[in-house]
Amino acid sequence: MNAEIISVGTELLLGAVVNTDTAIVARALSELGIDLMHTCVVGDNPRRLKEAVEGAIARSGLLIMTGGLGPTTDDLTKETTAAAAGKKLVLHEESLRRIENYFNEKHVSENQAKQAWLPEGCTVLQNDNGTAPGCAFQAENGCTIIMLPGPPSELAPMLDNYAVPYLKKSQEYTIVSHNVHIYGRGEAPVAQMMDDLMDSENPTLAPYANEGECYLRVTAKAPSHEEADQMCWPLIEEIKKRLGNFVYSVDVDSLEELVVKELSAQGKTLATAESCTGGLLSKRITDVSGSSGVFHMGVVTYANEAKEALLGVPREVLEQHGAVSEQTARAMAEGIVKRGGSDLGVGITGIAGPEGGTAEKPVGLIYIALSDGRDTWITKRSPIGRTKSRAWHRHCAASQALDMVRRYLAGMPVIEP
Amino acid sequence: MNAEIISVGTELLLGAVVNTDTAIVARALSELGIDLMHTCVVGDNPRRLKEAVEGAIARSGLLIMTGGLGPTTDDLTKETTAAAAGKKLVLHEESLRRIENYFNEKHVSENQAKQAWLPEGCTVLQNDNGTAPGCAFQAENGCTIIMLPGPPSELAPMLDNYAVPYLKKSQEYTIVSHNVHIYGRGEAPVAQMMDDLMDSENPTLAPYANEGECYLRVTAKAPSHEEADQMCWPLIEEIKKRLGNFVYSVDVDSLEELVVKELSAQGKTLATAESCTGGLLSKRITDVSGSSGVFHMGVVTYANEAKEALLGVPREVLEQHGAVSEQTARAMAEGIVKRGGSDLGVGITGIAGPEGGTAEKPVGLIYIALSDGRDTWITKRSPIGRTKSRAWHRHCAASQALDMVRRYLAGMPVIEP
Known part of the structure; x- marks a missing residue:
């Protein structure tokens, strides 16, 4: 499945904020084995946003939108995307209750309530760290659309806890990744030592650099979690053999x-x-x-x-x-x-x-x-x-x-x- | 002038790297008073890159490309962009000398030498922190194209020292910005206190949040630096008056x-x-x-x-x-x-x-x-x-x-x- 990400927000175009959302989503897609082909940022401008969304729905199997779900009049993602996908927005009562609870108020303002209006028939992705819920649904041509809130502290847990499980349900296979963390050898020499292993297709092996360290990610896909997991370990053992004491952990991140x-x-x-x-x-x-x-x-x-x-x-x-x-x-x-x-x-x-x-x-x-x-x-x-x-x-x-x-x-x- | 940014690199689509280049360039454009309308990331794929570049040249006055200038065969930005803009690549002897000096070698490999091939008639942007030079030139339709290397440690100084001065030369006015840093009041209440000042067009006023702090950026444009600078100060004084002891500095960043x-x-x-x-x-x-x-x-x-x-x-x-x-x-x-x-x-x-x-x-x-x-x-x-x-x-x-x-x-x- 080919995917793309559209991030919405003028603040991203002003350079005031680094677009970490894209990296967070990109990594999750990579772990799911979904190919991300394109990402873009669009300001809070309905016409440009509509063009970007229509293009993405036409060419991709999965579109992830980040940002623009909030209470202000600038927040246009839902309205624009639902319209482009041929869906109406309807009030989701449970989300409204959650927003009221969040503010500890019986009746929240119209702006706050706006966040509870979601595309008809969508799966609601609950926001455990803020007010704007996310959602997942399919456009008429079958493209899956997922909308996530912009603040990384809301997006990351919603992605992990609700969006990734939603995507996994529609996959026939399970993906398992393990990271082999290395200190004392750089990405380039490590990649060279693993050169003959890099072409492996399942599990795959990819090197990443990280502030004076590096790690190798081993990823396997199989019908079950157990099978995928088992497929990783011979490769991990081979890496550990080659790198010896330079490997400091598998899956302990620092x-x-x-x-x-x-x-x-x-x-x-x-x-x-x-x-x-x-x-x-x-x-x-x-x-x-x-x-x-x-x-x-x-x-x-x-x-x-x-x-x-x-x-x-x-x-x-x-x-x-x-x-x-x-x-x-x-x-x-x-x-x-x-x-x-x-x-x-x-x-x-x-x-x-x-x-x-x-x-x-x-x-x-x-x-x-x-x-x-x-x-x-x-x-x-x-x-x-x-x-x-x-x-x-x-x-x-x-x-x-x-x-x-x-x-x-x-x-x-x-x-x- | 409307601008867009295209970042090139499959690693950005895998989420292994956060795209800080876009934020760095976006902020510089904002300070120059250039409107950034769109940014996107494309993998190391010649066909998709060509499509993105052609679209950008057709609709924007300024296109900034980041990444993909390096020595490996994946690095396709120059070849693809020059072709889309109707330019040939020619060897820039001085850049070749600089690369040879960088490696302290008389004859560098063909891959390394590839970096010295640049679009004919371009202005070369020297790389003081790496090997790949950047460049600036105009496409046949007048769109200005600037290419910068991907690593932020190379891109940021090249942007500041060479690309921004290049852009300033073609501008009739100078932009001056000052940041008023605030501790103890959040972005939302500060923005509300400044509500009546936000519509000001020259100088402009914009609020930014930053890890438990916020700041207001005052930006003026005028024919000379002195005039632009003078235009900022009455507004800065007004902000300081309203916020009192909550203002901790003008232009001291932390x-x-x-x-x-x-x-x-x-x-x-x-x-x-x-x-x-x-x-x-x-x-x-x-x-x-x-x-x-x-x-x-x-x-x-x-x-x-x-x-x-x-x-x-x-x-x-x-x-x-x-x-x-x-x-x-x-x-x-x-x-x-x-x-x-x-x-x-x-x-x-x-x-x-x-x-x-x-x-x-x-x-x-x-x-x-x-x-x-x-x-x-x-x-x-x-x-x-x-x-x-x-x-x-x-x-x-x-x-x-x-x-x-x-x-x-x-x-x-x-x-x-």
Whole structure:
């Protein structure tokens, strides 16, 4: 089945908002094995919208519309699309009740009530995070049309909980995907190592890059979930064999999630001592709900005095080797283990830029130390290739620290030999 | 002039990548006063791409293409677009030299060299951050066509440094925009307060929402930069008058940037003590290059023991009022000022969720304290309305802390009366 997406909203044409809806829907379609051929954005303009919808209904088997379902007079998606598909709008009583409940009012304004008018005979997709319901129905020529609200916080759960199941019902097969997450090897070399596997048609294999990491998605289709799932695993095992310790998880989406999970499983705690990452590492760890069981404290010691006072980094080390040095990273990691009474401690110090670099210690030079109170391992990141941003250097240093913890917990060499 | 954008790349149709290019280009066009009427994404498919390009050239005065300029055989944008516009591709020697220099090689591969072939008679837009040059030229019907590379790190600077100046040359007027940044009032009430100003045509006024904040963009067009700039200021002054202390800056894009700037100007330092935000506040402060002069240390005290040991929060306070309480926030802020020897200290404690909430202390309840060593101010954030995510609660709490610091430094009431 060929699909297209039409996003509606002048704000998307002004660049004020990034169109994440399209990416969210595109990914869901890809996981369903539906080919997305075209996406477009149209402003809140009835004539242009009508043209776009008519074109899409004529050429595609599935049309997904995002945005323009709200209460204001700008919100024209339903009226325009229903008209193009030859459907009337009728009042959906249950949706009206839900809107009244949402506002805790017996009678909502006419504008709010407008949201409960939906194409006749449609399947209503309930909105658990806002007021505008979505809907799914078929145009006269058989094209399936699905309308979803614009705010990603409403669209994403409606898609997952109601629209995807609706689409699955009309499919003869089930799609199962697994993501193999990789740290320490880039997308290009990984794709090259998997070159002979890339042509596989069922399961399929596709590489994706993601902020200094990458992952391989394995997708199989079969009549049942179990069969599709089983088809994935031999390929996943082959990938793991080829990449060894560089694979950090299957289906655990981030290093921080994995590290929190493993620390919890082993009953261990971690503390952080950050300089150039300025709290980013602890922020990422505490992004994970439930991290409080394994992360009790962290310090951000930007100034040398703070490194001395909070971590006991000896003044001689700072004076002799400088704040950005292997020795300081080591003293920070060892200091935070001692101070925090944790099983593991990380120390990060470096130059995130864009200012502060010298010929000897350039922007991007970052030392990352991991200590378990007995042994300490240190990685040196050196700037290579193109100029990268402050945000990039900080993100990669935090990821590297998490990967060292991950390797330690898995009993692998902390630093790749 | 009416414009449209065509983004090229199958990866955009798979949802693996969010199409930020379109938002970047859309915003630049909006600032130039060029109306963007349509955007679309087409996969790496020559027939579909040709159709899209031909349609765009026929109906629009400006067509911007993003992506598909690279070295691989998938990269078809130039060939297809030039053919649709009736142009041949010719070798641009200087671009070839630049590609050779980029790789530090005398003879690059045929694939790499392909990037130096550009439409005859075009203006070449140099790529300072990659290999594929962009270009600008006119189709036979007068439609201006601009091609930009796909990676945002290459596209954004090429757009700013070469494409926007190219477009400005052909405009008879200059556009100047200023952003008035607001904290503490949402987009909807702000828009309502400015209702009578929204119809203004030159300068124009438009509201934008942005993660718990909003801003108003004032845009004027005039024959010279000076004239356009002067036209903005009476409107900006009127906005500031209406919003008072809720305006935090004109053209300083974030609270953290403003706070670092003001602390530097006043020679003051800030230290942070975070619980539920887990380092996000210090991360945001240290996102700002040069923050090391005003931010010497922060601590993340997730566990009660850490609050006692690092901040000297009395055990009685924790036992009597709990870690999530006004009293603990106060003790954290006052403790970090004492420990850090800083002029100002922030303490944040609360329940970010999704777990850990109770009827008495629900998810979203967060206390934020600011202390200057003499006085301490405390804000209580209570969850209202819809369910929000852990990330949202954390982000808003950090923003609120920054706003309190901002108000303190400006001599305003730290807490809006």
